[in-house]
Amino acid sequence: MTNRPPGAPGPTGWLPAQLNQGWTYRDRVGPSERGHWLSAFYAARYRHSDREAWMRRLEAGEIRCNGEALRADRPLVVGDRLAWHRPPWLEEAVPASWPVVFDDGDLYVIDKPSGLPVLPGGGWLEHTVLHLLERRFAQAGSGGLAHGGVPRPVHRLGRHTSGLLVCARSPRLRSWLSALLRESTADTLSAVGGEIRSDQDQSRPHDWPRRSCLKTYRALTAPVPLALAPGECLEITTPIGRRPHPLLGQIWAAQESAGGGRSLPAISRLTLLERRGDANLVAVTIGTGRPHQIRIHLASVGAPLLGDPLFLPGGDAHPGSRPGDGGYCLHAHQLRLPLPDGGELELETPCPARLRREAFNP
Structure with missing residues (x-):
């Protein structure tokens, strides 16, 4: 039997299922929660557990209020500092190597x-x-740290989405790239009729150019009769916003389906x-x-x-599914990325076998 340190991939390039180190979730009680x-x-x-489950965690001593362990339920006061010390839990095996x-x-x-989450969350x-x-x-x-530290992701891909993931070592480059990857292209601004701002925009170094990137994915859709001939395009401008979801509280979905609430303009071709x-x-x-x-x-x-178990025709979310549920095939295939020095980087990564073209080669 080989002794392998925790968190090290096995000989197949997979990280085996194993317990993590646990985590502390910290919250502060606000005015609207007084007396709850x-x-x-x-x-x-945290909607994954009902009140009975939280009572059991209280009895087990997992929850502290203002630094003191609680053993029984009680009303809350504005300003209470809560800490749930979640014990280690099992994380399933994931692929842990990449080109x-x-x-x-x-x-x-x-x-x-595909199958590897980018950032912590969702268990x-x-x-x-x-x-x-x-x-x-x-x-x-x-x-490994000679060039400014550990490379860290500057954007997300879904757990079951494969392909190009951009990381950067320096905080300055990460801030600039994060804003860039969220902002619109000039064509997008024209199409949606207004400016789209990123929450990261204020952190962008102002002496670096503000130019657009281009991200292209490959995917398989359900076998519906799209009103397109091979090679033809369709622009989709459905706004995206939050709507209620029984498992998560809220979820991003097609805003035209959700109705009401703040929506974000979005465009895909x-x-x-x-x-x-x-x-x-x-x-x-x-x-x-x-x-x-x-x-x-x-x-x-x-x-x-x-195979997407979450989003239904029309853009609504299935009430019994979560964003991390898999079954679909989506690949970040190509990326055109402006660089701070004025240059441009064009990258491409091979598609999985299911996504390779068989008949159409433009």
Whole structure:
């Protein structure tokens, strides 16, 4: 039996299922929550557990209020500082190796495998790209940190989305790239009739150019009769906003389906590549980086990703599914990325076998 340190991939390149180190969730009680019972507060904040489950956690001594362990439910006071010390939990096996597509010492782009989460969340803590990068580059010592530190992701890909993931070592480059990958192209601004601002915009170094990037994905959609000939395009401009969801509280969905509330303008360009008996092979270029944008937009025009358990035709979310549920095939295939020095980087990564073109070659 081989002794392998925790968090190290096995010989197959997979990180085996194992317990993590646990985590502390910290919250502060606001005016609107005054007088709420602690168990009700947690059941509303973390919807994966009901009040009875939170009562059991109280009895087990997992919850502290203002630094003191609680053993019984009680009403809350404004300003109470709560800490739930979640014990270690099992994270399932994930692929833990990837090809490096580009590395200039600061910018670091990988071909992320399907099945590997990018950042902690949704029950994932250590089986993520971020944790693996931190572990690997810290282990490399000074040689691995010579160019400014650990490369960290500057955007998200869904757990089951494969392909180009952009990371950067320096905080300055990460801030600039994060804004860039969320902002619109000039064509997008014209199409949606207004400016789209990023929450990261204020952190962008003002002496660096503000130019657009271009992200193109490949995907399989359900075998619906798209009103396109191979090679033809369709622009999708369905707004994306939050709507209620029984498991999560709120979820991003097609705002036209959700009705009411604040919406974010979004634009995607769908190109039909092949009609297959069991699916349509498509390319999708996005001009905005909204949460679950491709999954929502394709569903909004009646062509959801093949096997997507979450987004239904029209763009609504299935009430019994979560964003991390898999079954679909989506790949970040090409990226045109402006660089701070005025140059431009064009990257491409091979598609999985299911997404390779068979008949259409423009």
